[in-house]
Amino acid sequence: MIIAGALVTSNDAGLSVPDWPTSFGSWYKIPKLVGGVKFEHTHRMIAQVAGLLTIILAVWTARVEKRRWLRILSYAALGTVIAQGILGGITVLFYLPPAVSSAHAALAQTFFCIAVAIAICTGRKWIEEQPRIEFDERRPSLFTLTLCCIFVLYVQLILGAMFRHHGLSWWPHVLNAVVVSFVLAWTAVRALTLYSQVEAIRRPAITMLSLVIAQLCLGFTAFLTRVAWGRDAVQPELPMVVSTVAHVAVGALLLATTVILAIQVWRHVPVALEERLPDAQSDASAA
Amino acid sequence: MRRLLRPTATPDLHFKRKGDIIMNKKTNWTTTTVSILALCALLTLAACNKKENTAQSNNAPAESTAPPATPIDPATVATIKGTVKFDGAAPKPPKIDMSQDPACKGTNEAENVVVNGGDLANVFVYVKDGLGNRTFDVPTTPVVLEQKGCRYHPHVLGVMAGQTVDIKNADATTHNIHPTPKDNREWNESQPPSSADIQKNFAREEIMLPVKCNQHPWMKMYVNVVKSPFFAVTDKDGNYEIKGLPPGDYTIAFVQEKLGEQDQKVTVAPKDTKTVDQSFKAAGE
Incomplete structure (x- = not known):
C-alpha cells in the first residue's frame, strides 16, 4: 500500500x-x-x-x-x-x-x-523465546537511542513528505538526513559492539545500518532525478518515479526495522528497574 | 533488591515497566475513538460542502450587478500589434510519452517554449495598466478549450473575468480538468468521452493560471483572466493584435509561462495603429 x-x-x-x-x-x-x-x-x-x-x-x-x-x-x-x-x-x-x-x-x-x-x-x-536479559548501564541507554532513532526518522519522514507534496523545500530533508545518519549509526554501532551475541538485536541492527546506506544512495539518486535533472520535466519520467518510490519504500522499511530494534532492545536489554522507577526503589528501601 | 527486579519466566511482560502503568489506567478508548471519528466526519462534511460551494461559484453566470461598461468612441479607437521574438537558439521541445493511455494517439511534444524560426508563440499580451477605472462588458459568447489528442487547444487562453469557458473533450478517454489558481477558486472535474461540455468561469483577474489533467500528467495549459477585452495570444508566427483600444498611455505586458513577464510603455493616439514588438531571451541568459 x-x-x-x-x-x-x-x-x-x-x-x-x-x-x-x-x-x-x-x-x-x-x-x-x-x-x-x-x-x-x-x-x-x-x-x-x-x-x-x-x-x-x-x-x-x-x-x-x-x-x-x-x-x-x-x-x-x-x-x-x-x-x-x-x-x-x-x-x-x-x-x-x-x-x-x-x-x-x-x-x-x-x-x-x-x-x-x-x-x-x-x-x-x-x-x-526466553529473553536473554542484559541490563544496560551505559548512558544514554540503547533503548533511549532507539527511541531517538524513531523520532529523527519520523521527523525525516514528515520533512520528506512535505517536500514531495510541495509544502517545503528539499533542504530541510537533506539536512536532517545527516542527523538521521549520525543517530542511527551511533545506535547500530552501540548495539553491535555491546549486544552482538543477542540475535534479536544483532539482526535488526545490521539491517538498520544496511538500510541507512541504501536509503542515502536512493535519496541521492532521487535528488538527482527529481530535483537536479527533472526540474523542468514535462511529465513524470521513469527514473524519477522508480528512485522516489524506492526511497519511500526503503524509508518505510527503515522505520519499521528501527521499531523492531526498539522492541527487541526493550525486551532483551532493559534499563534496570531501580533507575526507571526511583520512587519505587526508595519506597522499597524505606520499607 | 536486585533479585526482586529480575524478570520472571513469563514469556512477555517480564517485569513492571513504566508503560505498564500507563496501559493499566482505565482509559476510555471508545470515547476517544468515537471523538476522532466524529471530528474526521465533520472535516469530510466540510470538504464536501466546500466543493459544492466551489462548483456553484464557478458555474454561476457573470454577475448581473456589474457596473455598466464605460463608453468608448469607436471613431477614435487604436490598434496595437506586433511580433514576439525569441533571442538565441530555440530549445528543442521534449517529446511526450503518451503510452500510459492507448486512447492518446499520435505524437506530442512539450509546448512550454514554442519557437518557429525565431518567432515565439503562446505569449499572452495584455494591457496591464492605463485603462483607469473603465469597466467593460463581459462577452456573452464563451471561449472554447478543447482536449484533443491528449493535449489542450489552445495551450494559452485569454478570457475576461466572468466570461464562460466552454470545455470540450474530443478524445476517446476520460480527462480531468483541474485549474490550480492562486486567486480564483480551485476545482477538479472529470470529463468522460462524448460527455457534455463543462462550462466554467473565473471570477478574479489572474495571469498564467495553470490548468492540468491528473490522468495525463503531461497535459498542461494556462488560462489568463483579465478585466478588459484588450488582450491577445501570439500565434505560431509570434504575431498578436489588440484592437479597439481607446487613445491613451498604456503598459503592455508580454507574459510567457516559462520565460516570465516583460513590460513596455506605449502611447496611442486616436485611430493609431502602433507596432510594439518584444523579444525574450532563454531563461537564465
Whole structure:
C-alpha cells in the first residue's frame, strides 16, 4: 500500500479520480485503469483490502488475544487505517493540501510500524523465546537511542513528505538526513559492539545500518532525478518515479526495522528497574 | 533488591515497566475513538460542502450587478500589434510519452517554449495598466478549450473575468480538468468521452493560471483572466493584435509561462495603429 501510494504521488495522479469516497460516482465499479487512474484507483483498492484485513485482525485479536496491550495495539491499527482512509479522502476533496497529504504519508508508515509490531509480538519466536536479559548501564541507554532513532526518522519522514507534496523545500530533508545518519549509526554501532551475541538485536541492527546506506544512495539518486535533472520535466519520467518510490519504500522499511530494534532492545536489554522507577526503589528501601 | 527486579519466566511482560502503568489506567478508548471519528466526519462534511460551494461559484453566470461598461468612441479607437521574438537558439521541445493511455494517439511534444524560426508563440499580451477605472462588458459568447489528442487547444487562453469557458473533450478517454489558481477558486472535474461540455468561469483577474489533467500528467495549459477585452495570444508566427483600444498611455505586458513577464510603455493616439514588438531571451541568459 505504501508503494502504491508513493506511485500515486510520483506520477502526479493524486487527483485523477476527483471524488471520494466514490470513484467517478460509483462505490464498486472499477473504472478503466489508464493514465493516472491506474495508480489512484489501484491505491484505493489496495487500501480497501488493507482496511478489511485490519478489521479481521482487530476482531480476531479481540477474541483470542490474552495480552491487553496487544489488543489495544490491534485497535490502534484499526483506528489508524480508518483515519488514514479519511485523510486520503480529505486530501482529494481539498485538492492535496501539503499538510494533509503529508499527514496521510506519515500515518501510512505509522500503520505499517503498528502492523510490524503486532507481527513481531504475536510471532512464535516471541512467544517461545526466553529473553536473554542484559541490563544496560551505559548512558544514554540503547533503548533511549532507539527511541531517538524513531523520532529523527519520523521527523525525516514528515520533512520528506512535505517536500514531495510541495509544502517545503528539499533542504530541510537533506539536512536532517545527516542527523538521521549520525543517530542511527551511533545506535547500530552501540548495539553491535555491546549486544552482538543477542540475535534479536544483532539482526535488526545490521539491517538498520544496511538500510541507512541504501536509503542515502536512493535519496541521492532521487535528488538527482527529481530535483537536479527533472526540474523542468514535462511529465513524470521513469527514473524519477522508480528512485522516489524506492526511497519511500526503503524509508518505510527503515522505520519499521528501527521499531523492531526498539522492541527487541526493550525486551532483551532493559534499563534496570531501580533507575526507571526511583520512587519505587526508595519506597522499597524505606520499607 | 536486585533479585526482586529480575524478570520472571513469563514469556512477555517480564517485569513492571513504566508503560505498564500507563496501559493499566482505565482509559476510555471508545470515547476517544468515537471523538476522532466524529471530528474526521465533520472535516469530510466540510470538504464536501466546500466543493459544492466551489462548483456553484464557478458555474454561476457573470454577475448581473456589474457596473455598466464605460463608453468608448469607436471613431477614435487604436490598434496595437506586433511580433514576439525569441533571442538565441530555440530549445528543442521534449517529446511526450503518451503510452500510459492507448486512447492518446499520435505524437506530442512539450509546448512550454514554442519557437518557429525565431518567432515565439503562446505569449499572452495584455494591457496591464492605463485603462483607469473603465469597466467593460463581459462577452456573452464563451471561449472554447478543447482536449484533443491528449493535449489542450489552445495551450494559452485569454478570457475576461466572468466570461464562460466552454470545455470540450474530443478524445476517446476520460480527462480531468483541474485549474490550480492562486486567486480564483480551485476545482477538479472529470470529463468522460462524448460527455457534455463543462462550462466554467473565473471570477478574479489572474495571469498564467495553470490548468492540468491528473490522468495525463503531461497535459498542461494556462488560462489568463483579465478585466478588459484588450488582450491577445501570439500565434505560431509570434504575431498578436489588440484592437479597439481607446487613445491613451498604456503598459503592455508580454507574459510567457516559462520565460516570465516583460513590460513596455506605449502611447496611442486616436485611430493609431502602433507596432510594439518584444523579444525574450532563454531563461537564465
